[in-house]
Amino acid sequence: MSTEKSQTRNQTLTFAVAAAAESPTETRVSVRDFEFVVDEPESLGGANAGPNPVEYVLGALAGCLNVTAHVVAREMDLDVRDLEIAIEGDLNPATFMGKREDGRAGYQEIRVAVTADVDADADAETIDAWLAAVEARCPVSDNLRNATPLALSFDRRE
Template identity: 45%
Template sequence: MATFEATAISTSDTGLTVKARNFEFLVDEPPSLGGGDLGPNPVEYMLGALLGCLNVMVHLAAKEQGVTLTSFSATARGDLDPSKFLGKNLDVRAGYQNVEVNIEVEGDVDADKLAEIARIAESRCPVSDNIANTTPVTIKIVKKA
């Protein structure tokens, strides 16, 4: 079992500085959602995390299948209804209603191998697993002493 951790400090009502290992990144909302547009928003980072994970998994699966890829590019797109997190419609889902990923690769690989690589990558990608399946999340808010 591996444990990962991120810490964060709020910089505004919508802005946040996140630290993970020795890296730091900004999270913010676009002006249309009341933010300062100082960085991607949380759901955009989630799409980026999915693409990062699939990059690793596609390359790993390709190697396992004896395939060398010479390029990888991908786009992830998700649809969500912001009315829930804005408190306007509590009956809809807060998260993505669907996520679509399109990956283009180059290399000496046929359609059957690509299908197997896709199957392996999707089934073993931790981020894809977290999106597709329910993961218990416990949130505690305490008053700072």
């Protein structure tokens, strides 16, 4: 076993972003050398300057599934080409909008459809094992499937 893999196995990585409100709906987010805008569509009171937060969640899931799918395929010696991921999520905004106190503010269900060209000699059992490993090992799907502690704090500006 290589030292790099052994270090990765026991190492916790910390990821961080910084964000600043540009308006009540628009947020500018900085991460590493990148910057992106989060906003609401005009129909929800925003300026439509970028995807909204819950759309970014779906996009993050798609990106993470893509990376994980290729990592697992390489480990399984499975050739995966032309991978496409389509994701839909159902969300009732009533809790977010303060119109009800019961129910979830977030997605009630997320559906993921994966389409790809895989090895012709890969049987259904191999593809099922690949997909199960992808779902189990994808960090974003893990965060969506399981409760993750969230520590929210506040600092008053003087």
